[in-house]
Amino acid sequence: MDLILVGFMGAGKTTVSGILADDLALAQRDLDDLITDAAGQTIPEIFASRGESGFRALETQTLRAALQQPGILATGGGTPVQDANFAVLQDTDVPVVLLDATPESILTRIGGDTNRPLVQQLGPRGLSELQAQRNPRYHALADLVIATDDLTPEEIAAQIKAWLINRAGEAERA
Numbered sequence: 001m002d003l004i005l006v007g008f009m010g011a012g013k014t015t016v017s018g019i020l021a022d023d024l025a026l027a028q029r030d031l032d033d034l035i036t037d038a039a040g041q042t043i044p045e046i047f048a049s050r051g052e053s054g055f056r057a058l059e060t061q062t063l064r065a066a067l068q069q070p071g072i073l074a075t076g077g078g079t080p081v082q083d084a085n086f087a088v089l090q091d092t093d094v095p096v097v098l099l100d101a102t103p104e105s106i107l108t109r110i111g112g113d114t115n116r117p118l119v120q121q122l123g124p125r126g127l128s129e130l131q132a133q134r135n136p137r138y139h140a141l142a143d144l145v146i147a148t149d150d151l152t153p154e155e156i157a158a159q160i161k162a163w164l165i166n167r168a169g170e171a172e173r174a
């Protein structure tokens with residue numbers, strides 16, 4: 001993998017990974033898509049038939065395989081929560097970018113979403129509590145943090161691109 005995006009549901013990982021992958025001519029790999037392709041089920045179907053623990057088991061397997069592939073990986077918001085996933089993401093040399101967003105932005109973006117079972121299960125307050133609980137994990141992994149509230153996905157992709165170019169230049173001079 002060339003770049004990994006982490007952050008809460010609705011932070012924009014899937015959207016930004018697509019824009020950046022197009023711009024850099026890299027493959028976009030979305031962990032949720034890889035999971036649904038492997039399972040032949042949508043995410044709500046996986047949660048309904050296998051429970052959240054079944055989804056998490058598929059997520060861990062899929063993450064390990066995805067990290068062997070080139071491209072830009074959009075993780076799911078819960079990916080770094082499993083200790084095994086967190087360890088794998090912490091050990092990799094691949095740069096990790098955190099897309100951050102306030103709970104207000106998250107609710108505006110995905111509060112009515114029906115494809116994210118946890119949004120339905122938790123409601124607005126529970127969702128914000130989950131975000132606060134997960135935030136330390138995201139920050140512990142991040143090499144770059146972008147506050148996305150007032151930026152478009154295109155602007156976020158441009159900031160990441162500039163950071164990657166600068167980073168490559170620094171590595172060359174070192």
Ligand SMILES: Nc1ncnc2c1ncn2[C@@H]1O[C@H](COP(=O)(O)OP(=O)(O)O)[C@@H](O)[C@H]1O
Pocket residue numbers: 007008009010011012013014015016074077109110148149151152153156
């Ligand atoms: N920077 C942004 N500003 C406003 N809306 C955004 C932004 N990034 C993503 N969105 C919207 O939020 C929703 C969730 O985006 P998505 O890329 O699926 O997030 P994630 O993969 O992190 O859960 C989508 O409707 C998307 O269009």
Ligand SMILES: O=C(O)C1=C[C@@H](OP(=O)(O)O)[C@@H](O)[C@H](O)C1
Pocket residue numbers: 007008009010013014032043075076077078079115116117118
């Ligand atoms: O935060 C989570 O636990 C989840 C996030 C989702 O991905 P996005 O972060 O792309 O919404 C998806 O993996 C699943 O619904 C569970």
Ligand SMILES: [Mg+2]
Pocket residue numbers: 013014015030032074075076
């Ligand atoms: Mg996503």
